[in-house]
Amino acid sequence: MKDSQGPLWEVFVQKKAGQPFVHCGSLHAYDKEMAIENARDLYTRRSEGSALWVVPAAAIVASSPEDAGSFFEPSNDKVYRHPTFYQIPEGVKYI
Amino acid sequence: MTKQEALFKYTLRLSDNSLILAQRLSEWTSKGPFLEEDLALTNIALDILGQANSLLEYAAKTEGKGRTSDELAFFRNEREFYNTLLVEQPNGDYAQTILRQCLIDNFDLLFYTELAKSKDETLAAIAAKSIKEITYHVRHTSSWVDRFGNGTEESHTRIQNALNELWRFTDELFEMNDVDALLLKENVAVDLAALKPIWKKQVEATLEKANLKLPETVFMQTGSRNAKHTEHLGYILAEMQYLPRMHPTAKW
Numbered sequence: 001m002k003d004s005q006g007p008l009w010e011v012f013v014q015k016k017a018g019q020p021f022v023h024c025g026s027l028h029a030y031d032k033e034m035a036i037e038n039a040r041d042l043y044t045r046r047s048e049g050s051a052l053w054v055v056p057a058a059a060i061v062a063s064s065p066e067d068a069g070s071f072f073e074p075s076n077d078k079v080y081r082h083p084t085f086y087q088i089p090e091g092v093k094y095i
Numbered sequence: 096m097t098k099q100e101a102l103f104k105y106t107l108r109l110s111d112n113s114l115i116l117a118q119r120l121s122e123w124t125s126k127g128p129f130l131e132e133d134l135a136l137t138n139i140a141l142d143i144l145g146q147a148n149s150l151l152e153y154a155a156k157t158e159g160k161g162r163t164s165d166e167l168a169f170f171r172n173e174r175e176f177y178n179t180l181l182v183e184q185p186n187g188d189y190a191q192t193i194l195r196q197c198l199i200d201n202f203d204l205l206f207y208t209e210l211a212k213s214k215d216e217t218l219a220a221i222a223a224k225s226i227k228e229i230t231y232h233v234r235h236t237s238s239w240v241d242r243f244g245n246g247t248e249e250s251h252t253r254i255q256n257a258l259n260e261l262w263r264f265t266d267e268l269f270e271m272n273d274v275d276a277l278l279l280k281e282n283v284a285v286d287l288a289a290l291k292p293i294w295k296k297q298v299e300a301t302l303e304k305a306n307l308k309l310p311e312t313v314f315m316q317t318g319s320r321n322a323k324h325t326e327h328l329g330y331i332l333a334e335m336q337y338l339p340r341m342h343p344t345a346k347w
Contacts, residue, residue, distance in 0.1 A: 005129045027131050030242075037235055038131040041138050 006030040008057040011039045013049035021053050029054075099157065101277045102215065104177070105284060106154040107167070108274075108320075109218075111178035113147035114168055115328070116199065118335050119186060128189050135235060139196070142228040149221045169339040173329050174322045181264035183328045190243050190250065191257035197236035198261065201298050202268050204229045205290050214282040237301050244305025251306065258302065259310045266315035268294075 005028035012021035024043050029035035035054040044052065063071055075081065096104075120140035127133025151164035158167075181199060186192045207229060210222035243254035269287040271279075278284035302309065318324065339345070 005131075028129060029131065033238055037238070038135065040231075041135040042131060045138060 006034075009035045009039070009054045010057050010060060011043050012053040012055070013043055014051040014053075015049055017050060021051070024048070026057060027054075096273065096277060098277065098281060099159070101274045102283065103154055103157040104274045105278055106150055106157055106218065108177040110147055110150035110154050110167070111176050112182055113143050113150060115176070115178040115331060116182040117141075117144035117147055118331055119182065119184075120192070120196070122186055123192065136192075139232050139235070142225075142232070146221065146225050146228075149224075153217050153221070165339065169336045170343075173324055173332060176324065176328060176332070177319060177322055178328075179264070179267050179319050180316055180325055181261065181268065183325060183331060184261060184264060185327060187257065187260070188253055190253035191260065193236055193239045193243065194254055194257040195261055196232070197240050197301065198265060198298060200229055200233040200236050201301070202290070202294055204233050205294055205297075206285055206287075209285040209290065213284070218283065240301055240305045240307075244302075244307050254305065255307055258307055262310050263313045263316050267317050267319060270317065270320050272320050 007028070007030075008026055009029055010026050011024055013024045014021045027035065027038045027042055029038050032054070036052060039052050039054050043049070117140050120136060120143065123133065124137045124140070125133065127136055147168075148164065151167050155162050155164045155167055181195060184191075184195060186195075204226070207222040207225045211219050211226060213219045213222065240254060243250040245251070269291040271287050275284050275287065279286055299309070316325075
């Protein structure tokens with residue numbers, strides 16, 4: 001049977017102004033307006049956020065699992081890319 | 096009729112509108128056209144149930160005879176309910192539910208915006224809280240009226256049929272009686288007659304955008320101000336009141 005619920009959208013919720021928008025799930029909707037309303041009803045009913053993004057799932061470019069090896073594994077043996085070889089001076093608080 | 100009695104009757108009427116409408120909308124829960132819309136309508140029903148709860152508690156307090164809000168909701172009969180006929184009309188198809196809701200949302204937004212200025216502080220506070228909720232309801236249901244009206248031939252036919260069916264219950268929303276008159280003088284009640292032309296203009300704009308036409312000859316129905324209802328209310332109450340009446344001493 002053909003899916004009649006409309007295209008898929010991905011939902012991002014911002015908890016407070018200034019914080020990043022975090023992906024929280026997806027939904028079906030026929031257009032932008034319905035998508036943002038559905039996102040409000042599905043994902044912010046329990047005061048989870050103060051702002052919303054909805055993005056057509058089709059607009060998202062994703063890396064594929066087959067690429068995982070060439071994309072991510074080369075960084076595993078390059079510990080020198082992590083800033084862990086420095087002595088942190090005493091008195092520096094926020095690092 | 097004292098002012099206190101009028102305030103009780105007035106608050107009870109508002110409670111009943113919300114309570115019966117919430118019960119009607121809840122019938123859709125888990126049966127909505129698709130998951131997202133099912134939740135959206137259930138949210139709306141829950142908002143309205145919350146309004147009913149606040150209003151019923153105030154009604155119980157105003158009556159001052161020791162009846163609780165639950166007793167008012169579950170132990171009154173059909174001829175003691177004062178909700179308008181529109182809210183008790185069957186859900187029909189989704190177009191009919193949406194159209195009924197859109198007509199009521201437009202009314203409620205105007206009504207509660209005015210009630211928020213009431214001299215009665217409790218009613219004003221309940222109204223102020225409700226405005227934000229209803230603002231969203233109007234947005235949601237108006238966009239659905241637009242979608243149905245400008246969608247396919249079938250969706251257009253369905254929402255036009257809904258309008259033809261329900262329009263006859265709209266005059267009653269603005270009916271005023273001695274309760275309104277008494278409380279209007281005290282700056283507690285809302286002047287419904289003054290709301291009517293504004294409501295009509297707004298609703299007509301929404302309907303026109305959705306390419307819908309008002310039915311031409313309509314006999315406007317009336318009765319709820321005297322607790323006279325259509326045949327549907329009895330069935331709603333039967334379902335809503337069954338459990339507490341079977342087990343009156345049951346506790347959550």
